[in-house]
Amino acid sequence: MLSNIKSTDCFCDYYRQWIDIYKKGAIRKVTLDKYFMAHAWLVKLAPDLQLCDLNRNTYQQIINDYALQHEKQTTMDFHHQLKGAVMDAVDEGLVDRDPTRKVIIKGKPPRAKKIKYLNQFELHTLLTDLDLKADINWDWFILLVAKTGMRFSEALALTPADFDFSRQMLSVSKTWNYKESGGFLPTKNKSSVRKIQIDWQTVVQFSELVKGLPEDEPIFAHGKVYNSTVNDILARHCKKANIPVISIHGLRHTHASILLFAGVSIASVARRLGHSSMTTTQKTYIHIIQELENKDVDLVMRSLSGLS
Numbered sequence: 424m425l426s427n428i429k430s431t432d433c434f435c436d437y438y439r440q441w442i443d444i445y446k447k448g449a450i451r452k453v454t455l456d457k458y459f460m461a462h463a464w465l466v467k468l469a470p471d472l473q474l475c476d477l478n479r480n481t482y483q484q485i486i487n488d489y490a491l492q493h494e495k496q497t498t499m500d501f502h503h504q505l506k507g508a509v510m511d512a513v514d515e516g517l518v519d520r521d522p523t524r525k526v527i528i529k530g531k532p533p534r535a536k537k538i539k540y541l542n543q544f545e546l547h548t549l550l551t552d553l554d555l556k557a558d559i560n561w562d563w564f565i566l567l568v569a570k571t572g573m574r575f576s577e578a579l580a581l582t583p584a585d586f587d588f589s590r591q592m593l594s595v596s597k598t599w600n601y602k603e604s605g606g607f608l609p610t611k612n613k614s615s616v617r618k619i620q621i622d623w624q625t626v627v628q629f630s631e632l633v634k635g636l637p638e639d640e641p642i643f644a645h646g647k648v649y650n651s652t653v654n655d656i657l658a659r660h661c662k663k664a665n666i667p668v669i670s671i672h673g674l675r676h677t678h679a680s681i682l683l684f685a686g687v688s689i690a691s692v693a694r695r696l697g698h699s700s701m702t703t704t705q706k707t708y709i710h711i712i713q714e715l716e717n718k719d720v721d722l723v724m725r726s727l728s729g730l731s
Contacts, residue, residue, distance in 0.1 A: 430475040431475055433470070433473055433474075435472070437517070442455075442508075474512055474517045475518075478519075482522040482523060485505075486498060486526055490528070493531060496530070499528050502523070505523075509523055540676040541666060541674075548664045549660055553565060553660065555628070561643075565653070565674065566625075570621060570678070571619050572674075572679055572695055575650055576598035576601060577598050577599075579598070581593075581643065582637075583636050583638050584638040588626050591626050592620060593618065593619045595615065595616065595697065596616050597609065597610060598610055601650065605646075610697070614700075617694060617697050654671055657674070679704070683708060684715070692704055692708075
């Protein structure tokens with residue numbers, strides 16, 4: 424329970440203490456930072472709002488003011504970050520009734536989002552340009568992400584022990600804390616813990632590459648690693664190969680899009696990527712799914728027209 428909090432205290436002060444007590448040490452730092460960001464916005468939008476004055480109108484006004492500068496989904500996230508603290512305040516008798524009831528989520532129109540990915544020919548061109556030496560380098564990292572669709576932090580955390588070459592499987596069970604001082608961290612969510620089937624060529628290449636390396640130490644992460652460093656290397660290869668410049672995360676999109684165009688089910692792609700649900704996959708790749716649906720309609724029409 425929060426201590427020394429009165430109904431006349433400011434909502435933003437209560438929220439800050441609530442984060443310290445209930446969120447610090449319980450969630451990943453990247454998620455904790457989002458709560459701190461929500462607190463900063465709360466201080467900006469309602470610095471003097473007291474808990475006793477928190478009701479449906481005042482809460483809705485906070486949400487409305489936030490929505491003026493953010494898209495609807497971001498506003499929804501902001502609301503969810505506040506709601507836990509608000510409901511605890513209601514339970515503790517600091518707020519009379521639930522002020523979040525029937526809240527209306529607004530927001531700016533979403534910007535057109537175009538996922539950058541390569542087609543199969545462009546990916547083949549990129550991989551042909553890689554300098555795959557006998558020793559570990561970032562080009563090997565690029566190849567592995569392209570072949571598996573792993574997240575950047577997941578690929579950094581790979582150790583030789585994560586490879587099961589006899590079964591052609593790669594285990595993803597952790598991430599690498601590249602944004603801070605290094606070290607292993609849990610995966611993004613439970614669904615991210617998975618086994619990825621790898622092709623025989625990748626098996627042969629990496630079985631030789633990791634031979635003799637420490638089983639439980641990262642293959643790629645040595646010292647401080649920057650996402651921008653690997654993106655720069657990838658960008659140079661893209662420019663040299665005369666294909667669109669994409670990021671490492673774009674390789675993950677490339678992997679998923681190629682599978683979808685090849686006819687792999689959304690459920691299988693979702694599991695391979697470690698998405699928490701198929702809904703995430705559908706939202707992320709809606710443009711590809713729609714394109715495939717259009718092809719399906721054409722196929723259906725051609726099939727029907729051939730009937731007599």
